[in-house]
Amino acid sequence: MVSPNLNDSDIPVVDFDKFLQGSESEKEDVAKQIDKAFREVGFVYLRNHGVDNGLVDECFEWVCILFQLSLHTSSDVYGADRSRQSKKFFALPTETKMLAPHPPGGSHHRGYSAPGLEKVSQHQYDAGEIAKLRETPDYKESFESGNPHDAAQPNIWLPESKLPGFKPFMESYFTHCSNLVHLILTALSLALRVPAPGLSPTHSKSLFQLRLLHYPAMERAQLVNEARSRINAHSDFGTLTLLFQDRVGGLEVEDPNEKGSFRPAPPIDDAVLVNIGDLMARWSNDRWRSTVHRVGLPPNLTSPATKKIVPERYSIPFFATADMDTVIDALPGCWDEVGRPKKYEPVTAWGYVQMRMAALYE
Numbered sequence: 001m002v003s004p005n006l007n008d009s010d011i012p013v014v015d016f017d018k019f020l021q022g023s024e025s026e027k028e029d030v031a032k033q034i035d036k037a038f039r040e041v042g043f044v045y046l047r048n049h050g051v052d053n054g055l056v057d058e059c060f061e062w063v064c065i066l067f068q069l070s071l072h073t074s075s076d077v078y079g080a081d082r083s084r085q086s087k088k089f090f091a092l093p094t095e096t097k098m099l100a101p102h103p104p105g106g107s108h109h110r111g112y113s114a115p116g117l118e119k120v121s122q123h124q125y126d127a128g129e130i131a132k133l134r135e136t137p138d139y140k141e142s143f144e145s146g147n148p149h150d151a152a153q154p155n156i157w158l159p160e161s162k163l164p165g166f167k168p169f170m171e172s173y174f175t176h177c178s179n180l181v182h183l184i185l186t187a188l189s190l191a192l193r194v195p196a197p198g199l200s201p202t203h204s205k206s207l208f209q210l211r212l213l214h215y216p217a218m219e220r221a222q223l224v225n226e227a228r229s230r231i232n233a234h235s236d237f238g239t240l241t242l243l244f245q246d247r248v249g250g251l252e253v254e255d256p257n258e259k260g261s262f263r264p265a266p267p268i269d270d271a272v273l274v275n276i277g278d279l280m281a282r283w284s285n286d287r288w289r290s291t292v293h294r295v296g297l298p299p300n301l302t303s304p305a306t307k308k309i310v311p312e313r314y315s316i317p318f319f320a321t322a323d324m325d326t327v328i329d330a331l332p333g334c335w336d337e338v339g340r341p342k343k344y345e346p347v348t349a350w351g352y353v354q355m356r357m358a359a360l361y362e
């Protein structure tokens, strides 16, 4: 259930411009605010994050094109003042999207996944448990792409003629999001006083994943009765996630002080939501929280009175992880011999991520 005693969101909103353009003391202040948010909630909204808002809008336009936005539903989704409807949308049939299929298995995270293929699981490694979860698959479709220089996971694109301009746009959007990840890592290094050059070089290969997500419209009753889910409660498994979401809402974050109780993390215009993943939580010796989150009913649909249909929803998560040979051992500032011993054995990023990804697809 959603906690009734919490208002919209306890997630702090931080003005990142003060880090990008500010004085040394302003940078330090922003770093401290982000550190505090990650300690307490594991999530932070960043305003003025430096990824051009027009570019974010354009990315949403591409997502709509890819996933067959119908002009009927779009006004409800985006509100009047965003430019996300400005392109001439056309329907891309499933056969076309299947020209770039996500390979089976959990080790090559690229290309198109049709609704129902993926079931996000939280710490489920037991085959029987995973099979049970799959009985109500997440009702969403996705398209994943990554760093064009990642030889281990080559991108899987549609033929250029099917969606001209899509690949170059996504490659450039990837770079903008990567830059933001590196800036956040620099802020975190400042907060922990990690000696120069800080954490950014541990992500030097930028083996990140850009995911385009579409949750099709569905009957409200299906979501309420848990006949279908949008995305089940889970934590992310890398270091940092950036999340851009449209205006529909429905993302919920677990109350750090009350397991099983969720509060809304509503979209905030022009802000990106950033959260800690499991690998980073471990690396920080649990100084930072990797908080469980899920996507359910948008807050304005919690009362059944009027609307029977939950509108479609689009979101764009960007998952960062460390270079695969990085040894994840408690970061400076996160442990000491006396009061805060290291909780975890050192592990490479590779060893850790493999274990988690195997649970996603099979």
Ligand SMILES: O=C(O)CCC(=O)C(=O)O
Residues within 6 Å of the ligand: 211, 213, 231, 236, 243, 245, 251, 293, 294, 295, 314, 315, 316, 317
């Ligand atoms: O769609 C969203 O808002 C959240 C997606 C998410 O949590 C994920 O893909 O890991």
Ligand SMILES: [Fe+2]
Residues within 6 Å of the ligand: 234, 235, 236, 293
């Ligand atoms: Fe997530």
